[in-house]
Amino acid sequence: MKPKIAHATLHDVAELAGVSHQTVSRVINDSPRVSENTRQRVLEAIQQLNYQPNHTARALATRRSLTLEIVTFGVGYYGPAQMMGGVERAAKARGYRLFFSNLDRLTYADMRETVEDLKRQQVEGVVLIAPVRSVLYEELIKERNNIPVVQLATQKDVTFPSIIIDQHLGSRLATQHLIDTGHSSIAAISGPLHWNDAAARHEGWLDTLQDNHLNPVNWTEGDWSAASGYRAAHELIDHGAKFTALVIANDQMALGAILALRERGLRIPEDVSIVGFDDIPEASFFDPPLTTIRQDFSTLGEQSVEYLVEIIADPQSAAGQRVLTPRLILRKSHR
Amino acid sequence: MKPKIAHATLHDVAELAGVSHQTVSRVINDSPRVSENTRQRVLEAIQQLNYQPNHTARALATRRSLTLEIVTFGVGYYGPAQMMGGVERAAKARGYRLFFSNLDRLTYADMRETVEDLKRQQVEGVVLIAPVRSVLYEELIKERNNIPVVQLATQKDVTFPSIIIDQHLGSRLATQHLIDTGHSSIAAISGPLHWNDAAARHEGWLDTLQDNHLNPVNWTEGDWSAASGYRAAHELIDHGAKFTALVIANDQMALGAILALRERGLRIPEDVSIVGFDDIPEASFFDPPLTTIRQDFSTLGEQSVEYLVEIIADPQSAAGQRVLTPRLILRKSHR
DNA sequence: AATAATCATGTGAACGTTCACATATAAGTT
DNA sequence: AACTTATATGTGAACGTTCACATGATTATT
Secondary structure (H helix, E strand, O other), rough: OOOOOOOHHHHHHHHHHHHOHHHHHHHHHOOOOOOOOOOOOOHHHHHHOOOOOOOOHHHHHOOHHHHHHEEEEOOOOHHHHHHHHHHEEEEEEEEOOOEEEEEEEOOHHHHHHHHHHHOOOOOEEEEEOOOOOHHHHHHHHHHHOOOOOOOOOOOOOOOOEEEEEOOOHHHHHHHHHHOOOOOOOOEEEOOOOOOOHHHHHHHHHHHHHHHOOOOOOOOOOOOOHHHHHHHHHHHHHHOOOOEEEEEEEOOHHHHHHHHHHOOOOOOOOOEEEEEEEEEOOHHHHHHOOOOOEEEHHHHHHHHHHHHHHHHHHHHHOOOEEEEEEEEEEOOOOOO | OOOOOOOOOOHHHHHOOOHHHHHHHHOOOOOOOOOOHHHHHHHHHHHHHOOOOOOHHHHHHOOOOOOEEEEOHHHOOOHHHHHHHHHHHHHOOOOOOOEEEEEEEHHHHHHHHHHHHHHHHOOOEEEEOOOOOOHHHHHHHHOOOOEEEEEEOOOOOOOOOOOEHHHHHHHHHHHHHHHHHOOOEEEEEEEEOOOOHHHHHHHHHHHHHOOOOOOOOEEEEEOOHHHHHHHHHHHHOOOOOHHHHHHOOOHHHHHHHHHHHHOOOOOOOOOOOOEEEEHHHHHHHOOOOEEEEEOHHHHHHHHHHHHHHHHOOHHHHHHHEEEEEEEEOOOOOOO
16 A cells, blocks of 8 residues: 655655655754654554655755765775774764774875865764874865864874873783793884884883893884784794794784794794784684784774764763773793 | 855856856767867866866756765775775776665664665665575565666676675685595585575585595584684594695685694695685795685775676666676695 | 757756644633 | 733745756858
């Protein structure tokens, strides 16, 4: 019995219910200013026509889109993917829809494109996953037509709205634990240092060694991949580095390094202790199970939406950086 | 010198350039029907006012939103995350924006919510990552207000527009290879069987054994996680299963299984051969490097957008299922 | 030189909502 | 009984575009 009107409008419903379009509008917006009697009649008409409010028209009229955008760099990576999940969940809970935009490369053209898009989009706020050091982000922030932006995984102590996990602290936790358990030759495999988290973790390692009057033995830079961890570990040994422990900037590289060390006849943890970062779900099943610094990326994503919503409600409340704390998870890759 | 009008409109630009709004509209839409002279004048005004066309208004007037939606189940998993990346890339290349919606649980309420949202959204098409067997998807498809939908990772031989990777074939590739290299006791750890890919892989394994007149030795079901692979391998042995090879439905479970087997004193590949599925980037750095069936999820995502765009252009062209082929990648976890 | 065709521009009404009012009826106060 | 107040509804103009058409100026055709 459902008349198949392509898309019923407010007016179609009004006509069928014998009221004005405004009354229908009141019904769908839960206005108290409408009698129970007519409300029922309208509801029935809505049902009968399978009416759904047109979001576009509504956005145009109210000048509110109820839409957020997430701009991410590298969906392929574990961290960003987890953050996205968190952002989506929180956005949905708050009644916002989510545009999704990924940057594969941080080129000027791609960034430009993204900025222009943002301006056209009628978006109420942006979660920017900005894990890499780049002036392009600043450009985006400046040119964004006053749309609130919350940055994730950016640099520490930055003054604009942002949330980070304290990587320096995380690295300190890892390194200090190794020192406390008797190690004094602690090498490192860092992430790509133009990534904020990689840089912070690296400095945390350096600072902790310094505080304990230890020399930074040796380190190399990887690219987050297991392949690069494998190469890095081999390199370290090739260059004659002596170490009894290894701080590795993420779990994937740790996996690669474990394989390399084994190839070199080194046992873990007997000959070298390892601690990683992230605590990916697989980390417990490395051989040996990996001691690592857990990052709650998903919560990070959720909180970014909370923050954003606060700013949207009151732009004055846009105040600085919030910081989450990582946690050392002890398993069997160290002693 | 830039006057900071919150949002300049077509009319603001028209006034400044001394033309009608329609002329400005022509300019921004690259209509040939405008003299070079006035085009310049308009362009200048646009620049000066920092004008950006309002996407919402345009969508309302043209009844085209230039927006696609991706509905996914489990961003946390490797496959879906990769597909998303592909979808985003292709959508952007085609000039479409992308709404992102994730389902954490396949409950009626969540699905209902998603369907209602779709109807309101003014979206031109939907990529539905539907890796799990559920009637709820059918509901979504039926009630979608005639919006084109392309399903990914759904069941084989289904008649609506969809793209899958041939998991049955993949499993056949894996199992047959083991048989060809001399194995006759081939056990399996499957994924959760209500997942389409898991079911297809499982059947592929069964069918291949049957074709070769071998008995399916034994198998257990995991949940894709490394933890479940670990448990499953232990279980298999606890139950007295005898096998010289193991087909494991994804690489993460393979990782867990490898650890379990080693704990039981079994060497890989000397005592048991292993082949996984997916070829996650870490698979080369398992110990031993994992032989596995590579899935090109990212291409799958891209192609879904191509298909969707075809359907949008010509709804008649919505025809059936397209199939991609997986590939066996030989490494060192078998012999 | 007159007529037709082309080009450059303008005008007003859509698109489907909400917003700011205006109006009519009912109920409450003095 | 007259006057205020509250309640239920309707009216027309926004929102910022595009669309369909109308107009006037230029150029081409016979």
